[in-house]
Amino acid sequence: MTRKRVLLAKPRGYCAGVDRAVVTVEKALEQYGAPVYVRKEIVHNKHVVETLTERGAVFVDETDEVPEGSLVVFSAHGVSPAVHEQAEERQLRTIDATCPLVTKVHMEVKRFAREDYDILLIGHEGHEEVEGTAGEAPERVQLVDTAEDVDKVEVRDPSKVIWLSQTTLSVDETMVRVNQLKGRFPELQDPPSDDICYATSNRQVAVKTMAPECELVIVVGSQNSSNSKRLVEVAVQAGANASYLVDYAKEIDEAWLDGVTTVGVTSGASVPDILVMGVLEYLAERGYADVEEITTANEKIAFALPRELRKDLVR
Ligand code: 0CM
Ligand code: SF4
Numbered sequence: 001m002t003r004k005r006v007l008l009a010k011p012r013g014y015c016a017g018v019d020r021a022v023v024t025v026e027k028a029l030e031q032y033g034a035p036v037y038v039r040k041e042i043v044h045n046k047h048v049v050e051t052l053t054e055r056g057a058v059f060v061d062e063t064d065e066v067p068e069g070s071l072v073v074f075s076a077h078g079v080s081p082a083v084h085e086q087a088e089e090r091q092l093r094t095i096d097a098t099c100p101l102v103t104k105v106h107m108e109v110k111r112f113a114r115e116d117y118d119i120l121l122i123g124h125e126g127h128e129e130v131e132g133t134a135g136e137a138p139e140r141v142q143l144v145d146t147a148e149d150v151d152k153v154e155v156r157d158p159s160k161v162i163w164l165s166q167t168t169l170s171v172d173e174t175m176v177r178v179n180q181l182k183g184r185f186p187e188l189q190d191p192p193s194d195d196i197c198y199a200t201s202n203r204q205v206a207v208k209t210m211a212p213e214c215e216l217v218i219v220v221g222s223q224n225s226s227n228s229k230r231l232v233e234v235a236v237q238a239g240a241n242a243s244y245l246v247d248y249a250k251e252i253d254e255a256w257l258d259g260v261t262t263v264g265v266t267s268g269a270s271v272p273d274i275l276v277m278g279v280l281e282y283l284a285e286r287g288y289a290d291v292e293e294i295t296t297a298n299e300k301i302a303f304a305l306p307r308e309l310r311k312d313l314v315r
Contacts, residue, residue, distance in 0.1 A: 002261045005290040006283055007214060009206035009266035011299050013273045015199030017099025018043045020303045021076035022052070024097040027305065028073060029056050031312055037072040039063055039079065040128055042097065043270035044225035046247050063087045071095070076270075077128040078102040080135020095308045101167055101197045102129060106136050108191060112162050113137030118155040120144050120188070122177050123166030127226055130166050150180045162189040167197040168227035168269070170234060171204055198301065199269045200227045204234045206296045207266055211238035214264035216256055219245045220275050221268030228268025240264060248275060249282035263288055 014022075021042050028036045034056025041049050041059060049059060063086045066072045071093045074083070078098040087094050098106075112119050118140060123130035125145045134141040142153050144163075155161050163181060165174055174196060182188050194201070211217055217235035221228025228245060235243035243264075246252055257263070263283060267276050280291060304310065 003290060004260075004288045005262055005292060006280065006288050007210040007262060007264045008276075008280070008291050008293045009203070009210055009264065010293050010295040011199070011202045011206060011297055012266045013269070013271050013276060015197070015269040015299075016301045016303045017076050017101060017197070017199070018270050020305060021097040021099065022048060024095060024305055024309055025052050025057050025073055026055070027309060027313065028071065028095060031309070032071055035070075037066045037070055038075065039066075039072055039083070040075045040077065041224070042073065042075050044077075044222050044228075045268075045270040045272070046222045047272060047275055048270065063090060063092060066090065066092055068092070073097050075128065076102070078106060078132035080132045082135055083132070095306050097306060098132075099167070099197075100303050102133070105133050105164055105167065105195050108164055108195070109133055109136040109141060112164075113140040116160065117189075118142070118157070118161045120153060120161060120163045120181060121165065122163060122169065122174055124169075124226060127166060129168070129226075133164075133166070144177060144181065147177070147180060150177065150184060153181070153184070155185065158185050159187045161185050161187065162191065164191050165195040166226065167195055168200045168230065169196055170230045171196055171201050172234075172237070199299070200230070202297045202299060203227065203231060203266065203269065206294060207231050207234045207264070208238040209296050210264045210294045211235045211240040211243075214240045214262045215242070215260040216240065216262075217243040217264035217266065218252065218279055219243060219266055219268065220247070220271050220279055221245055222247055222270070225268045225270050228271065231266055231268060235264065246279070249278040252279070252282055254286070257286060
């Protein structure tokens with residue numbers, strides 16, 4: 001009989017933008033005291049949001065729920081200029097925890113709108129990041145989510161069109177969408193650099209590498225986390241028989257393990273590693289104690305905290 005084992009993807013879990021955003025809220029609580037208002041989930045992870053709530057963060061949907069003059073943190077996914085204006089009207093003190101790699105896409109939208117391009121933004125309808133990004137130039141940006149959206153796009157000048165994207169998409173699916181768009185607009189320009197971020201693509205590469213050897217891949221992450229959900233899809237596309245997204249080990253159904261020798265484990269960019277350790281413990285208790293880490297990249301990137309916060313921190 002083959003020995004039961006776990007393949008553990010690396011990189012997995014926290015990226016530099018998530019770490020920065022979570023630490024921003026923690027430090028703001030320490031520095032200014034509770035409550036610290038946060039517009040939307042700081043990152044798309046249930047555990048992170050619950051833990052920060054216990055420590056005094058108050059998550060709101062919109063800035064109009066924040067009392068005038070209070071402190072509000074903007075989430076890692078970014079906000080449109082309209083949200084900055086609303087906050088200013090209410091005289092809120094703001095700390096912007098938008099990931100610098102999301103800001104980079106905002107700058108691209110601004111630049112290409114200024115140069116009078118039509119911008120095709122590939123991303124998921126309703127996701128906060130694309131709402132913020134598109135909000136930089138709503139009159140120039142069209143969102144392309146599904147294959148059907150490709151047919152609906154209308155541009156003024158087919159020689160002046162560029163595609164950009166959300167940072168947390170499937171690399172492969174995005175290229176499918178780009179090729180469909182190029183079928184309609186052969187002169188479609190590529191972004192100056194990849195918009196799908198290093199963390200999203202590195203986690204997909206790690207899953208792709210281990211999935212062919214796994215009957216089951218467990219992805220730790222929340223249902224509203226785009227990059228986590230993509231890992232489930234990538235695992236199945238790369239050859240795992242099944243893959244599931246769980247917030248906590250307790251959500252694992254024992255039946256998933258029936259006849260399974262190799263379980264792959266990974267986590268999205270917004271997931272604290274303690275939750276992955278919980279899954280490894282659960283698996284060890286059921287005979288999957290042999291854990292081998294599959295490393296496809298070593299990430300060293302880190303971002304400085306937002307300037308608005310740094311200036312107040314004691315050195
Ligand atoms: O964008 P996504 O839904 O994957 O967000 P997340 O909070 O799960 O991950 C990190 C980010 C960003 C921006
Ligand atoms: Fe930034 Fe990428 Fe992390 Fe999003 S997933 S916060 S874009 S590093």
